[in-house]
Amino acid sequence: MEQRFVGTSGLRVSALGLGTMTWGKETDADTAKDLLRSFVDAGGTTLDTAVSYVEGRSEAILGELLGDVVPRSDVVLVSKAGVSHRNGKRMVDTSRRAMLASLDASLARLGTDHLDLWLAHIWDENVPLEETLSALDLAVSTGRVRYAGVSNYSGWQLARAATLSDTALVANQVEYSLLARGAEREILPAAEHVGTGVMCWAPLGRGVLTGKYRGQIPTDSRGASETMGSYVEPYLSGRPSRITEALMTAAQGLGRTPLDVALAWVLDQHLVAGAVVGPRTSEQLKEILASSLEPLPEQIGTVLDEVSC
Numbered sequence: 001m002e003q004r005f006v007g008t009s010g011l012r013v014s015a016l017g018l019g020t021m022t023w024g025k026e027t028d029a030d031t032a033k034d035l036l037r038s039f040v041d042a043g044g045t046t047l048d049t050a051v052s053y054v055e056g057r058s059e060a061i062l063g064e065l066l067g068d069v070v071p072r073s074d075v076v077l078v079s080k081a082g083v084s085h086r087n088g089k090r091m092v093d094t095s096r097r098a099m100l101a102s103l104d105a106s107l108a109r110l111g112t113d114h115l116d117l118w119l120a121h122i123w124d125e126n127v128p129l130e131e132t133l134s135a136l137d138l139a140v141s142t143g144r145v146r147y148a149g150v151s152n153y154s155g156w157q158l159a160r161a162a163t164l165s166d167t168a169l170v171a172n173q174v175e176y177s178l179l180a181r182g183a184e185r186e187i188l189p190a191a192e193h194v195g196t197g198v199m200c201w202a203p204l205g206r207g208v209l210t211g212k213y214r215g216q217i218p219t220d221s222r223g224a225s226e227t228m229g230s231y232v233e234p235y236l237s238g239r240p241s242r243i244t245e246a247l248m249t250a251a252q253g254l255g256r257t258p259l260d261v262a263l264a265w266v267l268d269q270h271l272v273a274g275a276v277v278g279p280r281t282s283e284q285l286k287e288i289l290a291s292s293l294e295p296l297p298e299q300i301g302t303v304l305d306e307v308s309c
Contacts, residue, residue, distance in 0.1 A: 001043035002293070006273040007197030009170040011117065011147045013076050015267055015293060017046035017199065018285075019278035024057030026280045032061050033069060034282045040070045042289045048276045049110075050080035050121060051102050052090075056109055063110040072112055078199075079106050080121035080151055080173075082132075094124035099135035103144060118145040119173055122152050130164055137167040149173070149196070155186025162194035171197050171273065177266055178247060178308045179205035179240045191271050200266055203275035208235040209262040210287075211248055246307040250300050260291035265304055268295055 002015040018039045023032045036047075049058050059079065066072050081102035082094040099120070107113065118139055120132055139145035149171035150161055162169050172191055176183045180202065191198055204210055212218055213236055222228035223236065234240070244258075251258040266275050279285035296304070 001045075003045065004273045005197070006117075006147075006199070007170050007191070007271070008195035009147060009168065009197070011076070011170055013046040013117075013199070013274045014044045015274055016044055016263070016288070017048045017078070017274050017276040018044055019201070019276040020047065020049045020058045020062055021053045021278050022058075022280045023049075023061045024054035029061050029064070031280075031282060033065055035279060035285050036062075036065050036069045038282065038285055038289065040074070045074065046076045046078060046274055046276075048078045050083070051106050052080070052083040052085050052121065055085055056105065059106055059109040063112070066111060076116045077110065077112065078117040078119065079110070079115050080119040081106065082121040082124060092122055092124050092126075094120055094122070094127045094132040094135075096131050096135045096138075099132065100138065103135075103139055107144065114143060115145050117147045117149060117171060119149045119151040119171065120153075123150075123154070123157050129161060133161060133165045133167070136165065136169075140167045147171070153187075155188075155190035158187065158196060159190045159194060162196060169194070169196055171199050173199040173201055173276070175202045176200040176269070176272070177203045177205045178209060178243055178262055178304060179235050181308060188269075188271055197273040198271045199273055200275040203266045203277065204259060204262055205235050205240065205244075206232050208232065208240060208244060209247060209258060211244065211258045214244065214248070243308045246304065250296075250304060254297075254300065257287070257291065259287060260293065261296065261300075261304075263288075263291055264293050264296050265301065267293060268301060 003012045005012055049062055081099050084091050136148040140148050147170045148167050149169050151173040153172050158172050174183050217223040223232035247258050251261045277288050
């Protein structure tokens with residue numbers, strides 16, 4: 001699998017990152033082990049998690065597998081802090097105290113003394129930005145984190161953070177796909193200006209760009225889930241449906257899967273270092289890893305750009 005530099009930094013990540021948001025809930029420990037083994041066997045190195053994923057259970061499962069399935073030194077370990085879930089309630093706190101306490105807890109669960117990349121998971125209007133950035137700086141200066149960045153920051157938020165931060169912010173992890181191109185308005189220009197790379201979450205349009213939701217909602221899909229249905233629903237009709245149909249036509253003409261074409265499109269985009277995929281099952285990951293990820297013909301890329309803009 002291709003390895004790419006993140007922004008202007010020396011950090012390299014695999015083109016695809018393995019997301020672990022469902023580990024400990026929809027994906028059990030045995031399946032997680034199979035996913036991790038298949039991913040690293042295919043050349044993947046980037047493992048993405050967060051303290052908020054299943055109240056830390058995602059990190060704990062990953063920590064149990066590191067050293068068993070793959071040596072810690074062979075992977076790029078990414079985690080995030082600033083958002084937590086307790087008893088079904090979502091809380092945002094990027095204060096210095098909360099961020100550093102979260103980092104220590106993440107390291108303990110993951111069974112490691114450092115993260116390769118640590119991200120402030122979300123912008124927090126209740127905490128001074130300088131305070132959040134001071135936590136990132138301390139984490140890097142003490143060796144607990146190799147590189148720092150942010151997640152879900154808008155263009156102006158990223159530019160402001162990069163200007164104030166004593167530590168280079170190498171990445172902004174944001175939603176980006178054929179169905180979600182809002183990052184192109186401000187986030188990508190800001191990232192280019194400050195030398196920050198972009199790591200995409202939901203590059204498959206929350207699963208819709210695989211084509212599995214055409215005409216129905218599979219009973220075993222996130223779209224049919226009581227907890228995740230609202231996450232998928234915005235992409236099931238109207239403009240997203242037209243984009244998905246165009247993608248299906250392009251894929252058929254190229255003799256490739258819609259999933260392959262959707263991932264290839266996002267990886268073709270300027271500043272994109274990698275795309276985080278979140279397969280829940282071994283079958284889903286197998287289809288992802290079977291993708292060629294070859295750059296799209298210019299004409300096809302242009303058509304998809306026009307249809308989805």
